[in-house]
Amino acid sequence: MFQSIEAFKQTWTFESGSTQKLLDVLTDESLKQQVAENHRTLGELAWHIVTSHHEMLSRTGLKFDAPAMDSPVPASAAEIAAAYRQSSQGLLEALSAQWTDASLQESCDMYGEQWTNSQTLYAVAAHEIHHRGQMTILMRQAGLRVSGVYGPSLEEWEAFAEGGVS
Template identity: 55%
Template structure:
C-alpha cells in the first residue's frame, strides 16, 4: 500500500515508463494477434493497459482518460499515445488532488472498504500483471521485447553475454 503521494509518483512513474517502452514496440499489424481464438488480442490487451476510471473511480480521483468501454484503436501509435497521456494525467491528478492523508481514506472497491493507498497499489499491480501478458503475446507476434526487471535474452546477447538459464 502506498502511504505517501511521492512514493506512488516515483514508483508508478518507473512502472509506466516500462509499460510505455513495450507499447512503442507494437505495430498496427500486431494488434490483431491473439493467443487463441476467443481470447484478447494484443491490441485489446494493450488498450486495457491505458489507465481509465475503472478501479480508481470509487476513490473520486478525476483524470483525463479514454472511456474504458471504448473500442481499441487500430493504430499502435494511438494506443501508445493514449497510454502516455492517461498515465501522466493520473500522476498529475494524484499529485494535485490528494494528500498523504487522502491515501488513508477508504472507498468501497469490489464491495470491500479499501484505503486509497491500497487501491493505487492494486491498480499498479493490475497493470504489471497485464504487462506480463503483453510481453508473451509480443514474443509470439515476433515483436522485440524490452527488459523490465532485467535484460531480455536479446539484451544479454547485445551485452556479449549468454542469458542465464
C-alpha cells in the same frame, strides 16, 4: 501499500515507463495477435491497460482525462501508446493536485469491498504489471522485440554478452 503520494509516484514513474516502452514497440499488425481463440488480442490487452487506470481510480473520486473502459479499441498502435502516455501522466498530475498523503488512508467501495486509496493505487500498479507480462508473450509471438523491465530481455542479454549495446 503506499504511505505517501511521492512513494507511489516513484513506483508509477518506473512501472509506467516500462509499460510505455512496450506500447511504443507495438505495430498495427501486432494488435491482432492472440494466444488462443476467445482470449484478448494484444490490442485489446494494451487498451485494457490504458482504460483500467481511469476505471479503477474514478471509483475513488480521482478525476483525470483518460479513455473510458467501454471505449472501442483503436486500430492504431500509435494511438494506443499515445492514450497511455496521456492517461499515465494525467494520473500523476491528478494525484498531486487532488490528494494528500492523508488521502491514502481514505476508503471507498472497490468492487464490493472497502479499499483504502493506498490499496487501490497498489492494485492499479499490480494490475498493470500483470497484464504487461501477458503482453510480452503476445509480443514475442508477433515477432516484436521485448525490452527488459526488471533485468535485461533475452535480446538485451545477448547483445550485452556479445559486447554490444542494446
